[in-house]
Amino acid sequence: MKKMISIFSLLLFVAICSNAQVLNYEVKQRADIDYKKLAQIDTLVNSYITKHWENGVTVLIVKDNQVIYHKGLGYANEAKKTPMPENAIYRIMSQSKAITSLAVLQLFEQGKLDLDQPVSEFISSFKKSTILDKINFSDTSYTTVPANREITIRDLLTHSSGIGYTDIGSKEMSAIYNKAGVPSGLGYFEANLLEKMTILGKLPLAHQPGAEFTYGLNTDLLGCIVEIVSGMSLEAYCNKNIFAPLGMKDTYFNVPAEKANRMPTVYTENEEHKLIEWAPSFRKIDPAYPMMKKSYFSGGAGLSSTAYDYAIFLQMLLNKGKYNGQQIIAPRTYEIMVSPQLGFTKEGEDNFGLGFSLTSERSANLNVRNKGSFSWGGYYSTNYWADPKDKIVVLIMTQHTPNSHGALKNRIENIIYGSIKN
Numbered sequence: 001m002k003k004m005i006s007i008f009s010l011l012l013f014v015a016i017c018s019n020a021q022v023l024n025y026e027v028k029q030r031a032d033i034d035y036k037k038l039a040q041i042d043t044l045v046n047s048y049i050t051k052h053w054e055n056g057v058t059v060l061i062v063k064d065n066q067v068i069y070h071k072g073l074g075y076a077n078e079a080k081k082t083p084m085p086e087n088a089i090y091r092i093m094s095q096s097k098a099i100t101s102l103a104v105l106q107l108f109e110q111g112k113l114d115l116d117q118p119v120s121e122f123i124s125s126f127k128k129s130t131i132l133d134k135i136n137f138s139d140t141s142y143t144t145v146p147a148n149r150e151i152t153i154r155d156l157l158t159h160s161s162g163i164g165y166t167d168i169g170s171k172e173m174s175a176i177y178n179k180a181g182v183p184s185g186l187g188y189f190e191a192n193l194l195e196k197m198t199i200l201g202k203l204p205l206a207h208q209p210g211a212e213f214t215y216g217l218n219t220d221l222l223g224c225i226v227e228i229v230s231g232m233s234l235e236a237y238c239n240k241n242i243f244a245p246l247g248m249k250d251t252y253f254n255v256p257a258e259k260a261n262r263m264p265t266v267y268t269e270n271e272e273h274k275l276i277e278w279a280p281s282f283r284k285i286d287p288a289y290p291m292m293k294k295s296y297f298s299g300g301a302g303l304s305s306t307a308y309d310y311a312i313f314l315q316m317l318l319n320k321g322k323y324n325g326q327q328i329i330a331p332r333t334y335e336i337m338v339s340p341q342l343g344f345t346k347e348g349e350d351n352f353g354l355g356f357s358l359t360s361e362r363s364a365n366l367n368v369r370n371k372g373s374f375s376w377g378g379y380y381s382t383n384y385w386a387d388p389k390d391k392i393v394v395l396i397m398t399q400h401t402p403n404s405h406g407a408l409k410n411r412i413e414n415i416i417y418g419s420i421k422n
Helices: 002-019 041-048 093-109 152-157 173-182 193-201 218-230 234-246 258-263 307-318 330-336 359-367 407-419
Strands: 056-063 065-075 130-136 142-147 267-269 275-277 374-378 382-387 391-396
Touching: 002 193, 041 056, 041 065, 041 359, 041 407, 056 307, 056 407, 065 307, 093 218, 093 234, 093 307, 093 330, 093 374, 093 382, 130 173, 152 218, 173 193, 193 218, 234 307, 307 382, 307 391, 391 407
Parallel strands: none
Antiparallel strands: 056 065, 056 391, 130 142, 267 275, 374 382, 382 391
8 A cells, every 4th residue: 555655656746747847827826926016017018008009919927837927918900909819829030030949959969960060061052151341232243252261050040150131131231132032031932942041152241250240041041951951841840849749739830721810910100100000012021921821931030829839938948948748958958058159249248049149147237137038039029038047938929010119028027027026
């Protein structure tokens, strides 16, 4: 009898340990949270909605693996007065970058690539890179100087390669990329990813590799390398190795038609900063792109997801790569991923890890988020951060850019940390 009790106790202990690594959605009061203060989020967001500064917002907060706040506030479509659901599927754009970066690190763990391996070993057109010297905007002709070294996988993960962005990047790089037909990855494209990345390799870099931070098509190129190394499309790879093991059931490059009604309307602002619906031709991005069947998978901007699904991804990272009994990446790989990688940043500045920004000690002293928190966002004003010290995961998601009232995110952040008692 004692032996049976011991076995039962062991099984119960294992189950508790396993459940501790999975998001707990049980609604229960925590002694370390001031819920009256936390409720100020509702008041704040609803005031923005009343003033027509926002139409709809989803906020999700996790503390110690437990969901302590998750609400859709306002409208998914303001004209139709469609309430914003908690499970709204957002176009997360650049939040895709951390997921693609994780895919690269999985391949790194399998010995299939090295972080400081030249990109040219996967796509030969990157072998002899050049640096933009001068450009003539009248005909987009330019002169170059040789690069002092080849770009590497690490350069791509940290956006220090010198690769820029089409349309949303610098005037110089956008002009060169547009002329060469290299897409931004934002929206829908009838193109071949490898062909476009091969063209990218023939174009000049904005600066010497490893010398500066330049936000650009780095993660689209990483997604292409995932396809080359794995022999699978980026969509198939992520589905098999990230989304399915984690139970991320609402994260897609191609959103199923039966879930399209869960996607909020995208908004922008007119000259008077009033919210208007995003037109299909505005900025060359049709907001219906998630439902357009595609095979060009942008690792930097192609995904759509829910706040809850993305919280699972972030909680897995806070668990040092483990979730629901699955070791997605090793603890040591996670530690590298959230370690400062850029050696050229000034003392006190935020740094960059392998896929997202890292809060510096100076930033932590000036604001409420703790040092070492990792964060990023998406083009349509979706934002996330994960705080390893306080074991917090936060998603604040809208579908609205440009946004004259982006301070909402910081104010919600202040409320969250002000609600933590110890």
